[in-house]
Amino acid sequence: xxxxxxxxxxxxxxxxxxxxxxxxxxxxxxxxxxxxxxxxxxxxxxxxxxxxxxxxxxxxxxxxxxxxxxxxxxxxxxxxxxxxxxxxxxxxxxxxxxxxxxxxxxxxxxxxxxxxxxxxxxxxxxxxxxxxxxxxxxxxxxxxxxxxxxxxxxxxxxxxxxxxxxxxxxxxxxxxxxxxxxxxxxxxxxxxxxxxxxxxxxxxxxxxxxxxxxxxxxxxxxxxxxxxxxxxxxxxxxxxxxxxxxxxxxxxxxxxxxxxxxxxxxxxxxxxxxxxxxxxxxxxxxxxxxxxxxxxxxxxxxxxxxxxxxxxxxxxxxxxxxxxxxxxxxxxxxxxxxxxxxxxxxxxxxxxxxxxxxxxxxxxxxxxxxxxxxxxxxxxxxxxxxxxx
Numbered sequence: 411x412x413x414x415x416x417x418x419x420x421x422x423x424x425x426x427x428x429x430x431x432x433x434x435x436x437x438x439x440x441x442x443x444x445x446x447x448x449x450x451x452x453x454x455x456x457x458x459x460x461x462x463x464x465x466x467x468x469x470x471x472x473x474x475x476x477x478x479x480x481x482x483x484x485x486x487x488x489x490x491x492x493x494x495x496x497x498x499x500x501x502x503x504x505x506x507x508x509x510x511x512x513x514x515x516x517x518x519x520x521x522x523x524x525x526x527x528x529x530x531x532x533x534x535x536x537x538x539x540x541x542x543x544x545x546x547x548x549x550x551x552x553x554x555x556x557x558x559x560x561x562x563x564x565x566x567x568x569x570x571x572x573x574x575x576x577x578x579x580x581x582x583x584x585x586x587x588x589x590x591x592x593x594x595x596x597x598x599x600x601x602x603x604x605x606x607x608x609x610x611x612x613x614x615x616x617x618x619x620x621x622x623x624x625x626x627x628x629x630x631x632x633x634x635x636x637x638x639x640x641x642x643x644x645x646x647x648x649x650x651x652x653x654x655x656x657x658x659x660x661x662x663x664x665x666x667x668x669x670x671x672x673x674x675x676x677x678x679x680x681x682x683x684x685x686x687x688x689x690x691x692x693x694x695x696x697x698x699x700x701x702x703x704x705x706x707x708x709x710x711x712x713x714x715x716x717x718x719x720x721x722x723x724x725x726x727x728x729x730x731x732x733x734x735x736x737x738x739x740x741x742x743x744x745x746x747x748x749x750x751x752x753x754x755x756x757x758x759x760x761x762x763x764x765x766x767x768x769x770x771x772x773x774x775x776x777x778x779x780x781x782x783x784x785x786x787x788x789x790x791x792x793x794x795x796x797x798x799x
Contacts, residue, residue: 421447421537428549433557433564433571434606437465440525440550445469448542450527451508452478457515457523457550459558462571463606470528474508478528481510487524499547501540511540513547517554525550566654567597567608569678573656574599574606576677581665586611586636586657600640600659611636624649625668628657646671650678720766731759 424443431439437455444453452470459465468475481502482488499513508528515523525547529539537545557564570587577585588596599608628636628645636645642659644666649655656674660666734756741749768790777785 425549429553437467440546441467444546447537448539450529453527454478455525474528499544511543513543515547516551517558570599571606580670581660582658583661584640584659588655622647622655625671648674650675727759
């Protein structure tokens with residue numbers, strides 16, 4: 411019986427921690443796991459999600475941190491938004507013997523951050539640097555895709571964080587959010603210095619959820635229940651048409667205003683409208699990309715067929731044309747009717763050669779009706795257009 415590898419089990423346990431990390435702790439958790447399993451000289455993790463504060467984790471010896479940050483900038487990872495051309499991961503060997511590994515974090519194929527580390531070649535990490543960076547990036551990408559998935563258990567927390575960030579400066583200290591059905595746990599999000607923290611609270615009783623009135627001032631007992639560990643002196647209920655109920659908590663009673671509740675509902679409405687617009691836009695782009703892919707594949711298939719045609723037809727055609735032209739060089743010795751037939755063979759062979767040559771110039775296949783419901787490629791319309799002088 412094989413004895414389990416304790417180190418491997420420990421490493422797997424650490425990697426699982428990334429898959430359980432919450433918003434606001436993603437970069438820190440991934441960075442700490444990477445430190446533990448590979449012992450690099452410096453680690454940098456950045457996660458950027460729309461509507462949320464950037465998550466940044468940077469630790470290590472100062473010189474190594476500077477070398478790592480320089481490499482990240484040199485290879486374009488500081489500006490990864492909308493950069494689909496970035497590689498999923500790279501490994502760079504420096505002149506001093508150091509190795510830098512960088513891996514992209516993605517949500518549905520879109521870059522939203524990176525994990526990077528630097529180590530010395532003589533470092534004896536438990537897992538090689540490149541592998542550990544890739545493992546952490548993969549785990550974090552998986553976690554983010556889970557969090558961002560519509561209908562996920564963290565959807566309410568994500569929305570709450572975005573709202574609380576948008577209300578910065580309106581006096582809202584904390585926000586508790588849950589779905590109208592009351593079937594899921596509610597999430598309380600609060601400002602802790604410059605960061606946002608979140609904690610799950612027990613599900614509110616169904617009768618209490620049903621009694622929530624939009625714009626109603628929250629009673630003292632419910633106030634203590636929602637924020638027993640925070641200095642919240644006043645609260646307002648907000649009922650959004652999307653089905654979410656929110657409790658806005660204020661440290662200063664004077665700042666508790668129904669206008670802020672209206673602002674929250676407007677934010678949620680716009681967010682869902684933007685989400686719908688984004689889905690439509692993404693779908694249209696997907697259709698356009700698919701059409702381009704189909705055209706590209708068709709062109710590639712035609713090119714491959716053309717190469718085959720040129721090879722299989724032009725070789726015997728060359729022999730036919732060459733022998734025909736050789737015989738025509740002695741046309742004065744041949745009967746007139748034979749010369750006419752040889753000239754017909756010559757013209758036909760040249761036309762075949764010209765047609766196979768034209769096939770090689772097809773860029774975007776354009777079809778035209780042929781017969782019996784079939785279509786044929788219009789070679790002239792499918793050819794590459796000459797450049798304008």
